[in-house]
Amino acid sequence: MTGPDVLHPRLPSPLREVTDDRFARHGIRLLLKRDDLIHPELVGNKWRKLAPNLAAAAGRPVVTFGGAYSNHLRATAAAGRLLGVPTIGVVRGQELAGRPLNPSLARCARDGMRLHFVDRSTYRRKAEPEAREAILRACGAEDAYVVPEGGSNAAAVRGCRALGEELGDVADVVAVACGTGGTLAGLAAGLSPGRRALGVAVLRGGFLAGDVRRLQERAFGGPRGDWRLEERFHFGGYARVPPELDAFAADFERRHGLPVERLYVAKMLYALTALAEEGAFPRGSTVAAVVTGRPFP
Template identity: 55%
Template sequence: MQPRLRLPSPLTQLRDDRLARRDVRLLVKRDDLIHPELPGNKWRKLKYNLERARQQGHSTILTFGGAYSNAIRATAAAGHYFGFDTIGVIRGEEHLPLNPSLAYATSRGMRLAYLDRSTYRRKHSAEVVDALHREFGEFYLLPEGASNELAVRGCAELPAEITEPYDVICCPVGTGGTLAGIAGGIAGGIAGGIAGSPAAGPRAVGFCVLKGAQFLEAEVARLQRAAFGSVSGNWELAYDFHFGGYAKRTPELDAFIADWARRHGDVLDRIYVAKMMYGIVARAEAGWFPPGSTVVAVVTG
């Protein structure tokens, strides 16, 4: 039975005194509520990839990820609901018992395999992919984070769901696919426009959750070329809110998450969403958003 998806995802206004003092309005796009097992950008990224896999006659989907990857979880869930076998190739060594993310993936029928970190860095090379085919047979290859041109096209559908004027759309960034798609799809939204911004109309800001993520500048551009044939000039990456790197945390981030829960009653995902929200608040307090701006924060799940 295929899942019931909540689309378009809810858009709600969230009042936060720190933003209100700067006359910044915050709208929250709750993509995490699309489906409990296929939340947020994961469904948007998988949507057209599942269609392509089916069209090509594949019965198995293989993808890559870290031990706490949300994309691994979502691919396992998609396989369960849409009738695909799934294989998750995990960075690093096996650790037992499995953490909750990998335990969930196996509960949805995913087979796990592991690559040492050196080999994992070459995961998309012909040598590594051929070896995986020899081990597992035929499969539809889904890149790490499910980010490819089909994923970008799925994410590009998000801005058209925003029914109020806005100036900036913010999202967390791991592999760059969500930012590439949102920026490419902004033309379908309702333009507000920040005075003095480099390009007219709304812009997209991606908050990197990886340390040393400057390489994502080229990756987002590559994904946009693959999906749309050109690079839009309406996006940027924020590198200063990674808190030590992927899945890393600090007392400062933990305090922010606890304070957010007291203020708003929601516990933020610390790997992705908390870092974005911290960045939005910090930029607002620093005056980065002009007074009167409306900011949309995408909760990716």
């Protein structure tokens, strides 16, 4: 292994301005930060979070965690294939074992990831030292490098700081979809003073704000940047894509020629259009939306 540079990222990722009457009529300029174009397989914030962790793994097998449709599992599996590093994915839901794999997990398996299914109770306890050690023993991976669910740890947060630094002061507000909070924590730290990061939660729970604060504490020793969370647009929870959201995403694709990933990006874009209509952004504002992924083929 020669380090994460072998993954050949396209950095900084492109910034594109789009004309959308739903923003323009409120005097808002909309930019798209195309992090989905960083790498053909390690898209957007997945590359930013995985690269420092893969460097820290130093060639050891990598164990990580996710649900049955986890973008993070797919990205880790792809990185393992590209770097020649063994990967093990601990998947929530023992009832899935023995069933045909869904397209997401099938892609992980094709990329060489060994899948280990655990029951939901055990999965919820995965952060507890005893439970984690038991999982690693069951996987035969006691000496592996462990990456948390969603890839969010101190190393990942520091990796995502570059996203804010790339944007600097080009936008008044920079929005990103949030699953585990790591990208938001790093983004906020990298933005120029006076600029704000907005995280759009894609799952229910009301716990993300605390997670972001803890991640910044671990990564930087304390709070960094100006950020807030918007938790009204999860559409029922993670991986929930009701017809209203799907129709919105399809319309955005037609308007702007941009493939819209449904689980994260669509919810963030929907939130921004709703917030613009509510008057959440002053006239004359520039809003940048970070496109962190693209639809799974």
